[in-house]
Amino acid sequence: xxxxxxxxxxxxxxxxxxxxxxxxxxxxxxxxxxxxxxxxxxxxxxxxxxxxxxxxxxxxxxxxxxxxxxxxxxxxxxxxxxxxxxxxxxxxxxxxxxxxxxxxxxxxxxxxxxxxxxxxxxxxxxxxxxxxxxxxxxxxxxxxxxxxxxxxxxxxxxxxxxxxxxxxxxxxxxxxxxxxxxxxxxxxxxxxxxxxxxxxxxxxxxxxxxxxxxxxxxxxxxxxxxxxxxxxxxxxxxxxxxxxxxxxxxxxxxxxxxxxxxxxxxxxxxxxxxxxxxxxxxxxxxxxxxxxxxxxxxxxxxxxxxxxxxxxxxxxxxxxxxxxxxxxxxxxxxxxxxxxxxxxxxxxxxxxxxxxxxxxxxxxxxxxxxxxxxxxxxxxxxxxxxxxxxxxxxxxxxxxxxxxxxxxxxxxxxxxxxxxxxxxxxxxxxxxxxxxxxxxxxxxxxxxxxxxxxxxxxxxxxxxxxxxxxxxxxxxxxxxxxxxxxxxxxxxxxxxxxxxxxxxxxxxxxxxxxxxxxxxxxxxxxxxxxxxxxxxxxxxxxxxxxxxxxxxxxxxxxxxxxxxxxxxxxxxxxxxxxxxxxxxxxxxxxx
Amino acid sequence: xxxxxxxxxxxxxxxxxxxxxxxxxxxxxxxxxxxxxxxxxxxxxxxxxxxxxxxxxxxxxxxxxxxxxxxxxxxxxxxxxxxxxxxxxxxxxxxxxxxxxxxxxxxxxxxxxxxxxxxxxxxxxxxxxxxxxxxxxxxxxxxxxxxxxxxxxxxxxxxxxxxxxxxxxxxxxxxxxxxxxxxxxxxxxxxxxxxxxxxxxxxxxxxxxxxxxxxxxxxxxxxxxxxxxxxxxxxxxxxxxxxxxxxxxxxxxxxxxxxxxxxxxxxxxxxxxxxxxxxxxxxxxxxxxxxxxxxxxxxxxxxxxxxxxxxxxxxxxxxxxxxxxxxxxxxxxxxxxxxxxxxx
Numbered sequence: 064x065x066x067x068x069x070x071x072x073x074x075x076x077x078x079x080x081x082x083x084x085x086x087x088x089x090x091x092x093x094x095x096x097x098x099x100x101x102x103x104x105x106x107x108x109x110x111x112x113x114x115x116x117x118x119x120x121x122x123x124x125x126x127x128x129x130x131x132x133x134x135x136x137x138x139x140x141x142x143x144x145x146x147x148x149x150x151x152x153x154x155x156x157x158x159x160x161x162x163x164x165x166x167x168x169x170x171x172x173x174x175x176x177x178x179x180x181x182x183x184x185x186x187x188x189x190x191x192x193x194x195x196x197x198x199x200x201x202x203x204x205x206x207x208x209x210x211x212x213x214x215x216x217x218x219x220x221x222x223x224x225x226x227x228x229x230x231x232x233x234x235x236x237x238x239x240x241x242x243x244x245x246x247x248x249x250x251x252x253x254x255x256x257x258x259x260x261x262x263x264x265x266x267x268x269x270x271x272x273x274x275x276x277x278x279x280x281x282x283x284x285x286x287x288x289x290x291x292x293x294x295x296x297x298x299x300x301x302x303x304x305x306x307x308x309x310x311x312x313x314x315x316x317x318x319x320x321x322x323x324x325x326x327x328x329x330x331x332x333x334x335x336x337x338x339x340x341x342x343x344x345x346x347x348x349x350x351x352x353x354x355x356x357x358x359x360x361x362x363x364x365x366x367x368x369x370x371x372x373x374x375x376x377x378x379x380x381x382x383x384x385x386x387x388x389x390x391x392x393x394x395x396x397x398x399x400x401x402x403x404x405x406x407x408x409x410x411x412x413x414x415x416x417x418x419x420x421x422x423x424x425x426x427x428x429x430x431x432x433x434x435x436x437x438x439x440x441x442x443x444x445x446x447x448x449x450x451x452x453x454x455x456x457x458x459x460x461x462x463x464x465x466x467x468x469x470x471x472x473x474x475x476x477x478x479x480x481x482x483x484x485x486x487x488x489x490x491x492x493x494x495x496x497x498x499x500x501x502x503x504x505x506x507x508x509x510x511x512x513x514x515x516x517x518x519x520x521x522x523x524x525x526x527x528x529x530x531x532x533x534x535x536x537x538x539x540x541x542x543x544x545x546x547x548x549x550x551x552x553x554x555x556x557x558x559x560x561x562x563x564x565x566x567x568x569x570x571x572x573x574x575x576x577x578x579x580x581x582x583x584x585x586x587x588x589x590x591x592x593x594x595x596x597x598x599x600x601x602x603x604x605x606x607x608x609x610x611x612x613x614x615x616x617x618x619x620x621x622x623x624x625x626x627x628x629x630x631x632x633x634x635x636x637x638x639x640x641x642x643x644x645x646x647x648x649x650x651x652x653x654x
Numbered sequence: 655x656x657x658x659x660x661x662x663x664x665x666x667x668x669x670x671x672x673x674x675x676x677x678x679x680x681x682x683x684x685x686x687x688x689x690x691x692x693x694x695x696x697x698x699x700x701x702x703x704x705x706x707x708x709x710x711x712x713x714x715x716x717x718x719x720x721x722x723x724x725x726x727x728x729x730x731x732x733x734x735x736x737x738x739x740x741x742x743x744x745x746x747x748x749x750x751x752x753x754x755x756x757x758x759x760x761x762x763x764x765x766x767x768x769x770x771x772x773x774x775x776x777x778x779x780x781x782x783x784x785x786x787x788x789x790x791x792x793x794x795x796x797x798x799x800x801x802x803x804x805x806x807x808x809x810x811x812x813x814x815x816x817x818x819x820x821x822x823x824x825x826x827x828x829x830x831x832x833x834x835x836x837x838x839x840x841x842x843x844x845x846x847x848x849x850x851x852x853x854x855x856x857x858x859x860x861x862x863x864x865x866x867x868x869x870x871x872x873x874x875x876x877x878x879x880x881x882x883x884x885x886x887x888x889x890x891x892x893x894x895x896x897x898x899x900x901x902x903x904x905x906x907x908x909x910x911x912x913x914x915x916x917x918x919x920x921x922x923x924x925x926x927x928x929x930x931x932x933x934x935x936x937x938x939x940x941x942x943x944x945x946x947x948x949x950x951x952x953x954x955x956x957x958x959x960x961x962x963x964x965x966x967x968x969x970x971x972x973x974x975x976x977x978x979x980x981x982x983x984x985x986x987x988x989x990x991x992x993x994x995x996x997x998x
Binding site: 114118119120122164167168170171174175177178179181182183185186189190193306309310313350351352353354355356357358359360361364365368 | 691693794795798799802804805806808809810812813814815816817818819820821823824931934937938941945971972974975976977978979981982985986988989
């Protein structure tokens, strides 16, 4: 972690204020308000993970609060179970319901999850009001307060400490999670699923993880709410509260864990103020604050899409530079294939789209220690062939194998696991993450720690190794000095190199480059060629798709030429250059 | 089961389903053209029904004042946008569309409100008041965010929904209202009684569907809308003004909302927040149609209406639970049947 003294003193000050506030002579409703803010913050933290970080969203978080609250309410009132024992059960209930709901929506486009939660949030609200065991619309009263030994947390100012302890622990846990390997995978979700999947991130699982976590934090909020109010009914778990929680996350800044608390404070204080003064202004009492909330939501998204917390952070900039520990243990490396052994073998690969034969029984081979170029004019089927090898597209017939193992039918994630790393023709980087973090994403499969370890910071050793590996690869490709800059700051040439570093972080046996020179200036192309030669001299095998003849000619050991999906020539660059079919394909005319 | 009851329930379901179909179509239309998931569609329904109720009671509909406020706001926003390149024609167009138009409608409403005009005139006036709101809502809330992701636009929609619903509460109050039927009376079809209002509903729904079909198939603007829906960038490259198609989609949605309100106002008591639930039932249908298919959405809406009618008879307290719970099996089915694709 990197501290900034100003931020640190601010945080310490806030914490002390929070601790002594109930002992000061403040009006009791301040404490009630702060308790409500704390509970809402928990839900909002979950939403920040889901919306701001993961790029998903939910209007149904209030329903998860309801599951947590009703679970403990029923168990403590009807069965007399201690609230501390119902805590894990309430959380499990949140997870248990989030899981299937997540499973059925994560594979769909991003907007089906929020729409699904909107509809089922309403359904759950009406359902809670119909079940006899849950007291129908009257709810459940007489819920016991929390207690430790003889001390019962009855008053607002005593449960205050319980609530805020949970809030701070949850915020730290969320912060820890984001700053880990799993967190990186979750943060990568916003850039679309393709790139993370190509580096071995299980995108469906990452989405599910964050949805379940959001459900669990909401259930925790519900559990606290039940024991604070000691009576519950369906109203606070309806869709309106669900929308309000989302408002808090958006106001605070979808993407900042501490912003969630900030957003919850703003919304609830504003609500308090509006409910006090608006009725006088308009002349009747009703929920007029929704007009202000609605307008606020629209304005924030129009003018401050990163939320208000971003403005506060800007006042206290971080001294960035991330420390890379020099003595972090090195990650395990794959054994290198003996020079000249067969790596990728494409045999009679065929791909048809309807009547169009995009790739027509193409066969070639990449052997260890070689740079192989796959070239051809536009529309020759190069990129399709590339997709067939990386698993982005499935073969119609034929086989692709890697070191004797079949690749056909495997997912991009599995193929990456075999040691085949790739770059993209249209670079897929995460502009808001640092260059170092982008590269560390490439090493995802080389770490193993899960959510629990990340939250508890038990994976620091592994994380240090992953980051050290990423830094090493950045040095290797010559981008070392940029490691702490946001990746979006780099020029296109550097971004392509960054993608190569990310691919190298996978510790691949073969590097697959999709048009690495496209859009580069001459100088950048020369630097790229130098880098690729250096990688080859270090034993890396490379397959590159390119249509820039001059770029490949001086670089590759072996050329494969496609035209209209068919292999028309193969051999050393010198031979291919003289091949009449190739000349015809490139220059047109009669060979 | 009694056949009479069944017939009655089916008819009830068809009536509601036809309205959900209209709303579902509007939602698919707006989403496919602008990528906006238009949650506030339901508010136009409530506005339409309440405006008609006010006119029925011989009172001035407050939505006309609201329209004037929206118009002025848009005028000011456009003026602010024009601070760099000012043009007289731009100013004139701005004033005409955003000041003169709502002012004219306002005056018309003032004149007509107290004179108790015929049902058709009241219905047309209602549409006239609500339809331009589509334009203004688009300009105020969505146009500045034309490049935003579907997710951001969806959250904006929720904001717009809250604001419009709150404004409905301010202007109409918390009381429920019921409008007079466009024409009263019953017909006998065979041995079944059919109310004139439900004939209006079927007729209007069919007319709008047919109208939309011809609009999309036969007119240049309609084709431009379809082109925008298929590929926004491509449409822009061939000269389609995607701003214009966006505006058109919103105005159509507001019009359809107003019509739905006029149709539902006489058969249900409408509160300021009723529109939200009605609109969401249109959503259930639109989601079944994958937010893409018009015919699937229309049929699904009829299905939703019929399911609702039967559950309100057999398990009335679980009506909303079942109707909104329908979304879960639908999502399961969509999830299994769709191939995985990249989000935009």
